[in-house]
Amino acid sequence: MTQKAVLVLEDGTRFEGRAYGAEGRTLGEAVFATGMTGYQETLTDPSYAGQIVVMTAPHIGNTGVNDEDPESSRIWVAGFVVRDASRVVSNFRAQGTLDDQLADDGIVGIRGVDTRAITRRLRDVGSMRAGVFSGGDAALDPEEQLRLVRDQDGMAGRNLSGEVSTKVRYDLPAEGERIGRVAVLDLGVKTSTLRYLAQRGFDVTVLPQSATAEELRAIAPDALFYSNGPGDPAASDAQVELLQGALREGLPFFGICFGNQLLGRALGFGTYKLPFGHRGINQPVWDKTTGTVEITSQNHGFAVDAPVDGVLDSPAGFGRVEVSHFSLNDNVVEGLRALDIPAFSVQYHPEAAAGPHDSNHLFDRFRELVIARASNQESK
Structure with missing residues (x-):
């Protein structure tokens, strides 16, 4: 079984799940994306730099990844949050799995969380500073995790x-x-x-x-x-x-x-x-x-x-x-x-x-x- 992971929002809200992609910690602005297709284009869109992207579509990764769809030379999101990560890849164009691609690019993600609840929270409060902690970082004291989230710069005023x-x-x-x-x-x-x-x-x-x-x-x-x-x-x-x-x-x-x-x-x-x-x-x-x-x-x-x-x-x-x-x-x-x-x-x-x-x-x-x-x- 994969390592535990937790998504921490700056208002103190926590969502526990499992590690997805690379393990460790990542910080950024939590935002939600409503597209039901095109996750590979989303991940490689440089406009998402500095952001932890929550996918509202529940099933992500089923079509794998390929070398034709990326919008740039790398994945730019700061972190990735999904509800159900596909266990198998089923697409004739697929050349690999999304999980492996995230790990290869060092993108810390989390799966197995209620993305509906996260999205509703972001709609009610607005985009927030956040962090994903997995592996050893998931065991950090919750107050320390929240401190790390709150100490980061917000998106306002940033030239990226x-x-x-x-x-x-x-x-x-x-x-x-x-x-x-x-x-x-x-x-x-x-x-x-x-x-x-x-x-x-x-x-x-x-x-x-x-x-x-x-x-x-x-x-x-x-x-x-x-x-x-x-x-x-x-x-x-x-x-x-x-x-x-x-x-x-x-x-x-x-x-x-x-x-x-x-x-x-x-x-x-x-x-x-x-x-x-x-x-x-x-x-x-x-x-x-x-x-x-x-x-x-x-x-x-x-x-x-x-x-x-x-x-x-x-x-x-x-x-x-x-x-x-x-x-x-x-x-x-x-x-x-x-x-x-x-x-x-x-x-x-x-x-x-x-x-x-x-x-x-x-x-x-x-x-x-x-x-x-x-x-x-x-x-x-």
Whole structure:
């Protein structure tokens, strides 16, 4: 039988189970994800860095793991919490077990706990600092475990993009008809995002999150893209300043998730921390541009602070702005569209691995924006 394990929340709530993956201790922010599929994509999403992810779907691991589905080169979650870990793997694409992958990557997890009760607690109280203790660490005094949990930093004020971003520039060639070069600021970018950009005819140049305005100009991009990523957008002043410079120069911009929050800041709006965030692949969003509801993939704990209705004046001087999308669950801002400059963003993940794909058309919208700007410049 595997070793005992315990999940400890900062309010003192404890859930006892069994070790899953690596044994030891891990600390992070406890959050819940509501997707019933795509656990491998969730684990390898850099946006989950620093977080202990509680899966609300009860049965995890039945399809194993493979080398095709990861969204990055490693597992990024700080810890993993499941109710029923599959004892067998049953999928023709499987190349290994999730338990072994977690252990190989040093991810401390826990299984055999009531994830419904944990989720209800997080919904009532909000995301909390937490820790998973297994093996020898499960035998630590409960007061010591709680002290370790409470002594860690919270997510507010943390800049995590430097931990997940590429350290060096790299390039991907366009597929099909080339329309230009897009510079991607890697704040925790996912593999499928880069693939979709290349499929739209972009030569893709991926830059570290520390890229400067001079480095951006040196590659002479036709457009700029800000990726998803972890952490508090209020702690990313350098990336906001870089974006404001690019917007003043008229560079077309598309941002997703963390990139949406940074566009909001660049336009002069504030951001704030949500109680428990939006995480999963079943989040309903109203697209005001098309008048349709889209089911979206989301993973964010912060949001842009702006009125949902009406046309707004950018406090930073970029003209008119409107909220283009909002959540049908809680009216949180889910997208921004600048009306006087070529820039827009969404809070969710339109690449949506492992689905849904309702919002994949936004990559086409970005392509059309870049083509339209190039055509306008040629006609002048």
